[in-house]
Amino acid sequence: MTVMGVSGRMGQMLVRMIAQTEGAELSGAVERPGHAWVGQDLGQMMGGVASGVRVTDDVAAALDASEVVIDFTRPAVSVALAQQAARAGVAHVIGTTGFAPEELAAIAQAGQSGRIMRAGNMSLGVNLLVTLTRQVAAALGEDFDIEVVEAHHRHKVDAPSGTALMLGEAAAQGRGVALDQVADRGRDGITGARRVGDIGFHAIRGGDFIGEHDVIFAGPGERIALRHVASDRALFARGAIRAAFWLKDQPAGEYSMLDVLGLRKA
Numbered sequence: 621m622t623v624m625g626v627s628g629r630m631g632q633m634l635v636r637m638i639a640q641t642e643g644a645e646l647s648g649a650v651e652r653p654g655h656a657w658v659g660q661d662l663g664q665m666m667g668g669v670a671s672g673v674r675v676t677d678d679v680a681a682a683l684d685a686s687e688v689v690i691d692f693t694r695p696a697v698s699v700a701l702a703q704q705a706a707r708a709g710v711a712h713v714i715g716t717t718g719f720a721p722e723e724l725a726a727i728a729q730a731g732q733s734g735r736i737m738r739a740g741n742m743s744l745g746v747n748l749l750v751t752l753t754r755q756v757a758a759a760l761g762e763d764f765d766i767e768v769v770e771a772h773h774r775h776k777v778d779a780p781s782g783t784a785l786m787l788g789e790a791a792a793q794g795r796g797v798a799l800d801q802v803a804d805r806g807r808d809g810i811t812g813a814r815r816v817g818d819i820g821f822h823a824i825r826g827g828d829f830i831g832e833h834d835v836i837f838a839g840p841g842e843r844i845a846l847r848h849v850a851s852d853r854a855l856f857a858r859g860a861i862r863a864a865f866w867l868k869d870q871p872a873g874e875y876s877m878l879d880v881l882g883l884r885k886a
């Protein structure tokens with residue numbers, strides 16, 4: 621397995637979790653050109669003993685030596701990697717979030733010839749929450765207002781989170797509407813009364829929150845709240861490694877964590 625963005629919060633967690641996973645082997649460690657870790661021993665850079673794995677900025681060489689690449693970086697990096705991995709016949713697990721619609725289209729295009737698993741959240745709990753959100757939204761009428769509230773650490777660069785968007789998408793699917801027609805992001809000022817059917821998004825940023833998501837269904841006289849709290853980043857790394865094992869045996873296509881976990885039809 622190759623880890624892209626190996627010095628990042630998720631990159632380092634992946635290296636640790638791969639070392640603890642039977643049958644998984646780190647064959648490549650990639651960082652961006654010019655990064656201080658490039659050319660250095662990975663283990664030493666992570667504050668431990670020499671590992672014999674050297675950090676590289678040569679993506680093609682790393683892909684050559686791998687069956688699968690796990691990528692938690694930035695949208696533009698993941699789009700380019702999707703195309704390169706598809707050409708190289710290497711399965712690509714994408715955890716990056718914050719893609720623009722045209723970037724998602726480029727990934728879908730790469731998924732016609734390559735094997736891609738892309739998920740804004742790799743945890744079992746969140747993917748179960750996605751399924752529950754769709755079911756609850758389908759069961760309740762529009763007199764229940766849907767709000768998605770999320771909290772993340774101060775370094776996160778995109779809002780709402782990829783997970784919040786997955787949850788909003790699931791709620792919209794449950795209601796049989798297109799999310800971009802009903803999404804209302806981060807209200808501010810004299811916004812007027814809430815439009816019936818809107819799905820609201822709110823992002824809290826601060827401290828060291830790993831990731832918390834609430835989907836609130838607020839109806840007349842009662843409220844339902846579905847909540848997920850991530851308390852350890854290892855959760856996402858374990859999910860990504862599980863996805864990597866699953867993906868290398870699939871035919872070309874773009875998959876999600878619902879496919880990996882067998883929740884697609886739930």
Ligand code: NAD
Pocket residue numbers: 624625626627628629630631650651652653655692693694697714715716717718739740741742743782856
């Ligand atoms: P981070 O900033 O700590 O790490 C990103 C790493 O990518 C950095 O080390 C950076 O140098 C590296 N990078 C940038 N350009 C590169 C290039 N061209 N080649 C190789 N490496 C490059 O960020 P993070 O907290 O690890 O999060 C990364 C992404 O993963 C974000 O989009 C975040 O939202 C997402 N994320 C997803 C999940 C999930 O379950 N899907 C969980 C956590 C984080």
